[in-house]
Amino acid sequence: MPLFAQSKRGNDRPNIIFLLTDDHRWDALGAAGNPIIQTPNLDALAGRGILFENAYVTTAICSVSRSSILSGQYLSRHNIRDFNTDFSPEALSQTYPALLKKAGYKLGFIGKFGIDVNNQPDSLFDYWASAKEGQPQYELVNQSGKIIHHTDSVGKDIRQFLDRFGRQEPFCLSVSFKAPHELDGNPPTYPVQERFRNLYKGVTIPEPVTAAPEYWNSLPDFFRTDKNIGRERWKPLLSTAELRQETVRNYYRLITGVDEVVGNLVAQLREMGIDQNTIIIFMGDNGFSLGEHGLEGKWFGFEEAIRVPLIISGGALPQKWSGKKTKKIGLNIDIAPTLLGFAGVPVSLGMQGVDLMAVLGGKVPARSDFFYEHTFLGSPRLPKVEGVVGADFKYMKYTEFNYEQLFNTKNDPHETKNLSGDPAYLKQLNLFRSRYQVLRESVK
Template identity: 30%
Template sequence: MQAVRSLFFSLFLALSFTITARAQEKPNIVVILSDDHAYQAISAYNNALMQTPNIDRIARDGVLFKKAYVTNSICGPSRAVLLTGKYSHKNGYKDNANSHFDAGQDSFAKKLQAAGYQTAWIGKYHLGKELQGFDYWQILPGQGHYFNPDFLYMDGSRKRVEGYVSDVIEDAAEDWLDSRDQEKPFCLVIGHKATHRTWMPDTADLGKFDEVITIPPRNFYDSYDNREAAMVQDMTISKTMRLDYDLKMYPEDSKDGNIVRMNPAQRAAYKAYYQPIRKALEEAGLSGRALTNWKYQRYMRDYLSTAVSLDRNIGRTIDYLEEHGLWENTLVIYMSDQGFFLGEHGWFDKRFMYEESFRTPLLMHYPGVIEPGSISEDFVMNLDIAPTLLDAAGLPVPASMQGRSLLPLLQGKEKGREAMYYHYYENGEHAVSPHFGIRTERYKLIRFYKRVNSWELYDLEKDPREMDNLYGRKGYEKRTASLKKQLASLIKEYEDKEALLIFNRPVRDQPGN
């Protein structure tokens, strides 16, 4: 009998090992998605502003994409593209103001779930309250808050969780990882709120950059000559950025929602830090460029301090994977939902097809597939994330997905894009005119419409800061015609019917002209 029991136990262990091994033939997946995190503020890309040692760990152990871009530089639409692998005109979520995300459409989450993956989205989602394809979700309502954030749960409840949002999201992610089915591969999306406006640092990080003077970008005082869309925008540090809402220069009795929701200790820390700064500002009586420069320094100190907690919690994610023996079998992606202006052109925010907004950080760790310390100079897009995850899981990529897996590119089996297509739709906040365009290795051609009807052309080799609009200038006729032909080809390839109608109509015939 003892021999039978021993044999049964041995068979049981062997079977358990086989089930676990089969599950782990497929890699686990962790996608860390931040908000408005500029590549300029990541030390793997640029050592000038701050150090991000934990994000840099992903680059050290994997690949750093130096030319990663988005299809539509705004929060909700970018997430819709990530999920579906389709451009905004195909997934239906074009802007934050008027769009509704159809959660019933296909997504990488649904495909992975159907293939046996346990799936979860925790943190910022920003595509409504209906999630499909996830076994578990815990999301911020809308933008969420930095302190003591509310969360929406699968059972329909809404609960407030004490703490700082980056910590709370990471805590929830680790709780889910602890409770998951250990015999299934998993796909976890961690959606961070940081570094979204209004850039509220954790109390532990207040003052981290107070001794740092950030040199403004060379085009900080851009006059927007020959660039009408840039001229009519409303996103400048000098005029748009608010002393109270953005820079926390609140009166002591402020009833602002971001402050009121703080607990006494959090509020006391903020008061102790910001009130002396506010008093010094009032005494200085600054105006004109002196005030603008002061606002820029405060913006950068708050933004970078907020990024510190983001990087710290990304480090916690990596530590968890290492400590639980998951790091070597997990595909880890870090990216932002788009880029962000850190004073370039005198701006904050995003939206434009100019580089600082259009381009996004993207780093990927995938042991056995990606050589540690790799650098990619190929054009890649957030459109490519969904196909990449399915490819890594050994699943077919649906024909409806317009992106392409990055794995063959990283393995040297395919060549990268020759050009990228972009389309921004929102015609509201910050007065940024809708536009679409193409970027090649050297040139960028943009067609603005609705608010402003115009074309812009840039030679990025000679003019990387995009200050000199060459459209219509003598000597660029052939280049312009070639780029227009290439743009029309991409519009047709991606089946953007609205853009094609605008493209085929002369600027002078557009509404408003």
Template identity: 30%
Template sequence: MKKTIKSVLLTSVIFLAACSPKEKKETVKNTKPNIVLFVADDHGKDALGSYGNPIIQTPNLDRMASEGVRFNNAYCTSASCAASRSVILTGKFGHATGSYGHVHDYHHFSTYDNVKSLPVLLEKAGYETARIGKYHVAPEKVYHFNTVLKADPRSTLEMADACVDVIQSEKPFFLYFCTDDPHRGHPFVSEPWNLPNTFGNKTEPYPGENQIVYDPNDVVVPDFLPDTKESREEIAQYYQSISRIDQGFGRLMTHLKEAGKMNNTIVFYISDNGMAFPGAKTTVYEPGIQLPCIIKDPTKKGNKGGVNNAKISWVDLTPTILDMANVPFDTKEFHGKSFNAIIEQENPKGWDEVYASHTFHEITMYYPMKVAIEGKYKLIWNIAWQLDYPFASDLWASSTWQSVYRNHSKMYGNKTVEEYLKHAEFELFDLEKDAGETNNLADKKEYQEVLKHMKAKLKKFQLETRDPWLIMWDHDNTLQGTGVDL
């Protein structure tokens, strides 16, 4: 009898141990993928081998593209660092969260404190959340990460090495890896004026860096930039900074492989906005908002090394990552939608429109613009069209712009200087026929129905996302509030 009781007790202990909360928790952990969101600073589609640049050396990112999926029509919602990053981490447009421009210094834009961000939602779901490098969002309680890693944000190799402990975590992890490259480097104003900005490059390599220097004569000058000595010298510096990113990205992938995490880690490579040259960053033209997006998801086998032509937006990233992480969420909580289900498709249906805007970069650069893109048509509404188009301080000081300004040149790339500084109230482009956005169709008689349709789409979008600039259509103040806290 005693033996029977002992046997029953032993069996019960073994059964309870097997069903203990700890064991269940481990089982849940193993079902969730790790996620790396790698965000470069001011990197356009113009400077990646996998996107067609034959000069720049980005072998690690190109390898990722050959093993994953490259998106051809990925857009940020605002071509300014802080404003874009707030959208990446919330799934909501900046006008709905108060994130209109830079958070630092006297600008002080900040996200409303009731917003639930991606890292907070993932932490609640059991993820270890860690960030390294550029942050540029506020307040911290909205964008809270469990772990903040320290390293020189210009040295992506050092940054990658600092992430080893997080990568080796027993918990599923979300790593937000944000470089300062290839943002322009300090000082923004050079002496003499025609020296190229360094883009963070130094005379000596960063620790472990294989410094790759480019000949200005070899670089590819995009159509929207002037093909001048100054432009070429700055593009060469920009390329060098990107090659440093690529090396750090490769080191990070090596750490994942050594930790045995490659088969359970989803990796994103994106940028917050386009290259830091006038005509791209801070504009809503294609070089400013259409960006690289490469995704490698080891659970997806289709379209490996292929392209995806869906129009996706950074407002879609938070719901997509939550979907990938098997974290339940209310789709109504986000302006974006998950594109997880269509990653393997080349031409998925129902993904043919995106929206974007820009209000501030620095507080002194007020120039609100709204964008609707559907199929091949793109509408830009320049709300403050009577003003000269303003410059971010670093772009004004760039030798690329100063060479045009000081020489009183009539042309700036594929536009006249006058066209660049003076925008029409409405700009309508056929992106299939006019990729360079030089032929405004808004005043053309034969395109008035298209213009009417695109305006209606933009108004509908503004109403649905409670954009206060909706008032500028007909001065309907219903979204403006009473000015009284209730």
């Protein structure tokens, strides 16, 4: 039997809940060492489970990352490169929800789907609560004509799903919050729940090391333009100290709103008596720059953009994993194989991720690096970038301009100095150039 297919209750396959936040950077979590943000329920999940300190996405944009989560594949293989492409019927049949359904799981999906609005796979699921819109509004009007915040609406649907299917085990519920994604507009905004509007009021948010103008000015000319979306969105939200303080506070407020829903979810599982037969995995779909390098947003290869929170927890997780932290690399493409592993369901041959529990158990080698790719739009809006992220170094190549970056992320975690032109690092640069070519072919 595959590793961890059994739950504490015996031979029953565990229920599985996958929670996804939108634009949630790795350090916006109390358990990750953030001394300001209040995330007690997520911290408790980490305390009862496994916190991945080096979790990343292989492409930092929501539609591509979500496709990678569902399929266990890199962009170069699933080939969903924009917001108007969906899974073919054959590809959809090999995603983790479809494979779990074939194995007898009841399926639920709640929140922002984020892949091709017009062709959502709602018929695959037993419970579907996702509006046909690329970016949901934060303030929704319910059937009574009252305004409900998107995060609270997600919480309501979670309760409904569990009331209906919670005792029809096993089930797999995938939940996708809009928070803490900004509400697109001119300017973008962060609508928070009324009860959190004064949270963090008066708290001073530290200034990032690379928020200083010199770091934006050190970037190449093709990147350093007002047409760059990351710079365009930086201006109304982060370009002054006052703006940045309020933007980050609102970002944190939205995450605390998610944390509240997670707490209610865990409480309901306990009330129903199914918490000990449930696995909970929590992740962000990509990271988010909050002024670092003079940018707002994701897309590029900087740590703030590609590194995310990842927690594996739940009562069905064997006790020996409780309260563990690991520095092993975990990726968004690993979610599908890991979920299937808990259910004892074989992965599809096309999946490129690995079962993270098998990695932690020593049954699968831990990766030492991974390929990063972002090809949406291109210059000047979003210069295309590919590269290799290793344990101590990172290599990024802006492919339209053959421009290279090499960062020693061990000694320079804020990525303040590009070493690609430093003769002392030529050997390291050439090693990463070679590795880049190998990985670039292997992910197809």
